Amino acid sequence: MFNASANFVARLESAIGASYISGDPSVCAEYVVDEISPSIVAKPACAEQAAEIVRFAALEKLGLIPCGNRTKLEIGMPPSRYDVALDMTGLNKIAHYDPGDLTVSVDAGAGFNDLAAPLYKQKQFLPLPVPFYFESTIGGIIASGVDSALRHSYGTARDFLIGAEFIDGTGHLCKSGGRVVKNVTGYDLHKLLIGSLGTLAVINRLNFRTFPAAPVSRGFVISCRTSEDALAFSNLVERSPLRPASIDLVSSQLLQLFLQAEKNSPEPPASPLQGKFPADSWHLCVSIEGTSEVCERASREFARLISLPEAKHTQLVTLNEAEGADLWHYLGQSIPLLLQASPTAGIFKINILPSRLGTLLQQLSGLAEQASLPQTVLARACGVVYLALLPPSGEQPLLYRLSEAAAAVFSLCTSENASAALPWCPTQLKRQVNVWGSPRADFALMRRLKAAFDPQDLFAPGRLF
Amino acid sequence: MNTTARSKKAAPIWLFFPPPQKRSPKSSNLPPSGAGTGLSGGALARTGGLMIVFARMNRILSIDPENQRAVVQPGVVNFDLTLAAEPHGLYFAPDPSSQKSCTIGGNVAENAGGPHTLAYGVTTNHVTALELVLPDGEIVRVGSTQGDAPGYDLTGLFVGSEGTLALVTEITVRLSPKPEAVKTLLAIFDSVDDAAETVVDVTARAIIPAACEMLDGWTLRVVEDFVHAGFPRDSAAVLLLEVEGLAEAVAGQAAAITEACNAHRARKVRVARDNAERELLWKGRKNAFGALGRLAPSNYVLDGVIPRTKLPQALRRIREIGHRYGFDIANIFHAGDGNLHPIVLYDPRDKGQFERAMQASAEIIRYCVEAGGALTGEHGIGMEKAELMPLLFSDADFDLMRRVHDAFNPACLLNPGKIFPLSKGCGEIRLRAKSSAHVSVA
Numbered sequence: 001m002f003n004a005s006a007n008f009v010a011r012l013e014s015a016i017g018a019s020y021i022s023g024d025p026s027v028c029a030e031y032v033v034d035e036i037s038p039s040i041v042a043k044p045a046c047a048e049q050a051a052e053i054v055r056f057a058a059l060e061k062l063g064l065i066p067c068g069n070r071t072k073l074e075i076g077m078p079p080s081r082y083d084v085a086l087d088m089t090g091l092n093k094i095a096h097y098d099p100g101d102l103t104v105s106v107d108a109g110a111g112f113n114d115l116a117a118p119l120y121k122q123k124q125f126l127p128l129p130v131p132f133y134f135e136s137t138i139g140g141i142i143a144s145g146v147d148s149a150l151r152h153s154y155g156t157a158r159d160f161l162i163g164a165e166f167i168d169g170t171g172h173l174c175k176s177g178g179r180v181v182k183n184v185t186g187y188d189l190h191k192l193l194i195g196s197l198g199t200l201a202v203i204n205r206l207n208f209r210t211f212p213a214a215p216v217s218r219g220f221v222i223s224c225r226t227s228e229d230a231l232a233f234s235n236l237v238e239r240s241p242l243r244p245a246s247i248d249l250v251s252s253q254l255l256q257l258f259l260q261a262e263k264n265s266p267e268p269p270a271s272p273l274q275g276k277f278p279a280d281s282w283h284l285c286v287s288i289e290g291t292s293e294v295c296e297r298a299s300r301e302f303a304r305l306i307s308l309p310e311a312k313h314t315q316l317v318t319l320n321e322a323e324g325a326d327l328w329h330y331l332g333q334s335i336p337l338l339l340q341a342s343p344t345a346g347i348f349k350i351n352i353l354p355s356r357l358g359t360l361l362q363q364l365s366g367l368a369e370q371a372s373l374p375q376t377v378l379a380r381a382c383g384v385v386y387l388a389l390l391p392p393s394g395e396q397p398l399l400y401r402l403s404e405a406a407a408a409v410f411s412l413c414t415s416e417n418a419s420a421a422l423p424w425c426p427t428q429l430k431r432q433v434n435v436w437g438s439p440r441a442d443f444a445l446m447r448r449l450k451a452a453f454d455p456q457d458l459f460a461p462g463r464l465f
Numbered sequence: 466m467n468t469t470a471r472s473k474k475a476a477p478i479w480l481f482f483p484p485p486q487k488r489s490p491k492s493s494n495l496p497p498s499g500a501g502t503g504l505s506g507g508a509l510a511r512t513g514g515l516m517i518v519f520a521r522m523n524r525i526l527s528i529d530p531e532n533q534r535a536v537v538q539p540g541v542v543n544f545d546l547t548l549a550a551e552p553h554g555l556y557f558a559p560d561p562s563s564q565k566s567c568t569i570g571g572n573v574a575e576n577a578g579g580p581h582t583l584a585y586g587v588t589t590n591h592v593t594a595l596e597l598v599l600p601d602g603e604i605v606r607v608g609s610t611q612g613d614a615p616g617y618d619l620t621g622l623f624v625g626s627e628g629t630l631a632l633v634t635e636i637t638v639r640l641s642p643k644p645e646a647v648k649t650l651l652a653i654f655d656s657v658d659d660a661a662e663t664v665v666d667v668t669a670r671a672i673i674p675a676a677c678e679m680l681d682g683w684t685l686r687v688v689e690d691f692v693h694a695g696f697p698r699d700s701a702a703v704l705l706l707e708v709e710g711l712a713e714a715v716a717g718q719a720a721a722i723t724e725a726c727n728a729h730r731a732r733k734v735r736v737a738r739d740n741a742e743r744e745l746l747w748k749g750r751k752n753a754f755g756a757l758g759r760l761a762p763s764n765y766v767l768d769g770v771i772p773r774t775k776l777p778q779a780l781r782r783i784r785e786i787g788h789r790y791g792f793d794i795a796n797i798f799h800a801g802d803g804n805l806h807p808i809v810l811y812d813p814r815d816k817g818q819f820e821r822a823m824q825a826s827a828e829i830i831r832y833c834v835e836a837g838g839a840l841t842g843e844h845g846i847g848m849e850k851a852e853l854m855p856l857l858f859s860d861a862d863f864d865l866m867r868r869v870h871d872a873f874n875p876a877c878l879l880n881p882g883k884i885f886p887l888s889k890g891c892g893e894i895r896l897r898a899k900s901s902a903h904v905s906v907a
Contacts, residue, residue, distance in 0.1 A: 100669050100774040101803075123671060147613070156613060158621055159590050172861035180770045182587065182802040183839040184576040184625050185846060185857060186884065187866055191589075191621030200617070212671030241645035241711055293713040351611045355531040383532075383611045419614040436615055442607045445873070446617045452868035464616065 005039035008083075012042060012056055016049050020090075031085035033065060034078035034427040043087040047165070047173055047204045050086065054202060055171030057084055057458050065460045066198040068109055068137025072144040075423045076197045078430055080462030086202060088139055095205060096179065099124060102210045103162065103179050108139025108203040124210040127154035129328075131335035139203040145195020146423075148332055149246035149287070152382050154211065157194050163207035164190035166200075169454030173204065181209045192449065198460040200453040214289035217245070219324030220302050221317045223281040227251075227361045227377075229312040230282040234381045236305050237286055242298055245289040247381035248331055252280050254376035254388075257337050258330035271323050278315055287328060334378050334386065339424060342390040346402050346425040348409055350385040352418035357383060363412055371405035373398075403432045410437040436464070514881075517632065519570050525549050526635070533640045534593070534610055539570020539633050546638070555640040558585040561843070562751045573633050576625030578843030580676040580750065583801040584709070585641065587843060589624040596635035597623065600878040610637050622869070627845050628880040630873040644709040647675075648719045649737040649746055652704040652726040653697055657681055657796075660702035661777040663729040664800040667706075668773055672721050676707040677801030678750050681780075684757070684795040684808075685749075691756035694749025695742070700732065704800065705750055753797045754808070760793075761810035765822055768844040769833030773803035782832050783807050790825035804842035805833065831856060846884045854886055863889045 009023035022028070022041045031038050040062075044050040057064045063081025067073055068088055088109040096105040099122040106115050112126075112133045119125050127150040130141055147156050154160065163177025176189035193203055224230040230249050237247060250258075259274050277283055288298040299318060306316050319327060330337065338345050352360050357379060364387050368375035371389070378386040389405055391398035406422055406429065413420035414437075422435040447465055450457070523540035530553035537546060543564040547556040560579035561567055571577070573595070578587040585591075594608035608620035623630055654660040660679055667677065680688065680703050685696040696703055704726070708718040723734045737743040757764055771779045780796065783805070787794035798806040807829055811822040830840055834856045841850060858866070863885065870885075 098772060098774065100665060101772040102668060103772070155586075155590065158618055159586060168861075168865050170864075172864070173859075174862050174865045175858070176862075178770075178837075178839045178857070180772055180803055180838050180842075182578060182582065182770055182799070182804045182842040184578075184587065184843055185839045185841050185850075186854065186862075187869060188576075188589065188621050188625055189865070189869065191618045194618055195615070196617060212673065243644075243710060290711070290714050291717050293717060294711055297711060297713045349615075351609065351613050353529075353532045353534070353611050355529075384613070418611070419609050421615040440614065440616065442605060442619055443616065445605060445607065445619055448872040449617055449619075449622075449869065452872040453865070455868075 005083075008056075008060060008062070009040055012040065012053065015056065016042065016044065016052055020044055020049060028085070031065075031067065031070065031087070033073055033082060034430060036079055036082045038065070038082050038085040040084045041087060042084055043090050045090045047091065047167070050088065050091070050202055050204060051167045051171050051173055053084065053086060054167050054169070054458070058169065058171055058456055061456060062458065063461050064458050065463075066139075066143070066202040068140035069111070069135050070140075071132035071136050072140060072146065074427075075144055076460070076463035077435055078427065078462065079460060088202070088204075089137060091204065092137075094118065098179075099210075101181070102212070103181065103207065104210050105163075105179055105205060105207045106138050107205050108142075109137050112136050112138060112141060119210055120213070123213045125213050126208055126210055127151075127160070128157065129332045131333060133332070138206055142194055142206055143196060143198050143203060145197075147384065149248050149328065149380065151384075152244060152246045152380060153289075154245075158191050160209040160211075161190055161194065161206060162209050164193055164203060165205040166193060167202040167204060169201070169456055169458050174201070177207065179207050192453075197463050199450060199464045200459065202459070214245075214291075216292050216295050217287055217289045217321065217324060218295040218298060219319035219327060220286045220288070220298070221277060221319065221327070222284040222286070222302075222306075222313045223278050223315040223317070224284065224313050225281060227282045227365075227379075228358050230284045231358045231361075231381075233284055233305070233311055233313055236308065236311060237284075238381065240301055240305065242288065242301050245287045246285070246328070248285045249377070249379040249381070250283045250285055250331065251375075251377040252282065253374065254334060254338075254378055255283055257334075257341060257376065258327070261330055261337055262326065269322065269326055271320065273323060273326055276317055276323075281314060285327060285331060287324060331378070334376075335424065338376065338388045338390070342388075342392070344391050344399070344402075344426045346389045346391075346406060346422060346429060348385070348387045348389075348406075348420055348422050350387065350409075350413055350418050350420045352383050352385065352413075352416060354381060354383045356416055356418070357381075357385070360385065360412075360416055360418065363416075364409065367405055367408045367412065371401045371408075373401060373405060399426065399428055402426075403429055406433045414438045519568065522570075522634070523568070528553065528640070530555060530640075532610075533642070534637060535640055536635060536637050537569055538635060539568060539573070541569050543567050543569055543572060550640050553640075554643050556643055557638060558582075558591055558641045559588045562754065564751075569636055569638070570633055573624050573636055574626070574628045575845035575847075576843070578799070578804070580678050580799060581707070582843070583677055583799065584673055584675040589621055591639045591641075592620055592624050592636060593639055594637035595620055595623055595633050597631040598634055599631050600874050600876060604634075608637070612639070625845070627847060627883050629870060629883055630879065632879065644711075644715075646712040646715040647707065647709045647743070648715050649743040650704075650706045650708075650719060650722060650726075651695070651735045651737070651746055652706065652722075653700045653732045653735070654702045654704070655700060655730070655732055657702045657780055658777050659729045659731070660704055661780050661800070663704060663726050663731065664776055665774050666725045666729060667722055668801070670721055670725055672718055672725075674706050674718065674722065674801060675709040676705070677799070678705040679703070679796065679798055679800035680705070680750070680753065681796040683793065684753055684797045687760055687795070688749045688753045688756045688797075691759065692745075692749045692752050694745050696749055705746055750797070757795055757808055757810065761812060763811055763813045764795075765809040765811065765826055766844075767805065767807045767809070767826055767829055768841045769805050769807075769830050769838060770842040771803045771805060771833050771836045771838040773801070775836050776800060776803060779805065779832070779836060783829055786825050786828050786832075790821045792822060792825055794825075799842070802842070803838065805829075827853065848883055851882070851884060852886050854884070854889075
């Protein structure tokens, strides 16, 4: 195998150029996925080079995983083959930015922050403050399909990704969509790339609709004794004329993690969040964006809502701009914070109808207690739950408990007609649990699509199916 | 008769109308159509065959106000869903001009838009799940009621696939809450250029209205004579703008839009005083295509898209093309998102005129593509624009689209001759059309 790898490296070096290819085990070790190391790392500088590498992989039937900054590469099942890591960070330019058209076209390997800066200068933004965004590439954000609190008002990437260029499994450069905000020309293939984990194609460039940044924002935190009370308050907000940018429910343990992170921050904020919220509570975090008149109106609406007899809250805190930015930063980075605090955490993403959220949260809490595992919850009012089960260490008996709990969570979600996945968990757990949960009826159709895009199953084989 | 039907003619050999209780046809060579309002020929039986008409599968199966969802059969008329959701303070956001007659199945097939898609997106942004019948008769569900299920976004692929991949027999949609306040503004201009520059400026000022429609002088005079919507007959262009949301947000946006209009020499900016006036203005907009029928025996509606900053030069170019080919070209379109609807007025009885109308239209579409735009913003490719697809897509793009098509519809039973140019589509459809039945969807 070593000789074969060396041969592949030499041939790729000769085809692409030695500076873009490495077979050095220490370099390859940086690209490990679920304890499997590739034997080649290729870092192309342009789309044509990337396509050449794919064609080589197709010829030699090598398993290839495209990647960016590798912040979310652990999402998915362990790869069944992994020979080549295709590092796309060499493709990192903003190809077009038309502020007047509110559109931007960016290479997949560009960092989210590198894109955010020029948008910010034009008072625009892309509503994707997803977990790890500060060190993520745009391509990685789309391929991993992670969401953010702003989905409540802006939708998910499928609502503002307007086109893409990518390399299919035959090594050809293809495209879908375009650079205009309204376009129904041809199949919407670019939508399939969202959450595809690199299994369909190598994303080369992405086109987005951008959004004007609101001049003012204001945060409101309603603390309640129980999750039911907090969700009931959330319903009051939803039924009001307000159109919040985000509504998220944070469990007391998760808020404690935010406060701890704030305490450990190298630059403590002028107005810390510490001490502002009651302990042992659920916290409904609502952000409002708009003009100062809109934010003032929101303050009046919250004053009205807390006076309603059905509002069972213990406290309402209005946050200023800086405090709000802090809280929503931590809220957006819940997953990195959780993984930092508990590297063996199992973090589920569950989608459920909003009306079933209350029941689900109660049942999930019961399951975690039964497994004697500490838990945190982040629940979006639009029906997304991030449940983290936090074993104190990776010892086998605890892993077994996590495995049992995962089976119970998947079973519960099936009975609740919710879809569930386990995007973050230790590799050892993936040997016992399918992180995609119960097989879905439409997986067979997805396999057909995978075969259409990638006939030889080169791309991230085994990660999704 | 719609424009496409006038310019392209094709008839099925058989029609089949599945009743509401027949949720899913089982045979591979059976049932699809809706209301036949499409403008790209997506619902025409290009190769003859068997057309399935979904008009009788028109039940709203459920409305779930708490979760803002509805489940409907494909034959439900778009506006009927909004009427049914209204008592709950909800509505179905996609609002094509034909919303009082077009079906949601047709909206899904073509990924239809409408004036308010500027703020709320096209059909795909409001569909979370579909029940499908594949050509082999298998019934499958894709997506989920809540949306965002793990795996590939199959719902996103099937919406807008123009009936070429599967038949849609049930649709789960997201309903939207009605806003607290709505303001409709009519900005009147003495120059088309000023109106176009205003649209660019509104976007540049970071205002995204719910709708931003433009009617040029030619169109608005015809519409005014027909609908009496209150458009001033002596103006060169009007913009119909709408802002929605919290009362405070609406007030601020309306003021900023008025400022932008005035900065570009608007003669007047009028705010609709009440719902009746608002509805009248929209009646003028939505009945414009019908009104244009009074002017010429036939017309050809285009659907090209351009980057919105290029609106002023695009309108000048369309005028120039019209003059060169000797046609009056009316413009009534979704200015806010750059979705043009130039309408070429011609007499189909004059063969030479018909040919010239098609040439002028192709030139306009080519200009849209050269300007960085697209062939279609909301009408779909159908059979009308299939031969123009190579303007945007390479052989590799077609190869991949072909493989995706064949993954679901390998024998080309469903809606052959659509989306793909004939040379790149189902290779032998012209031969097969004479010997076997095919299925077309509307």
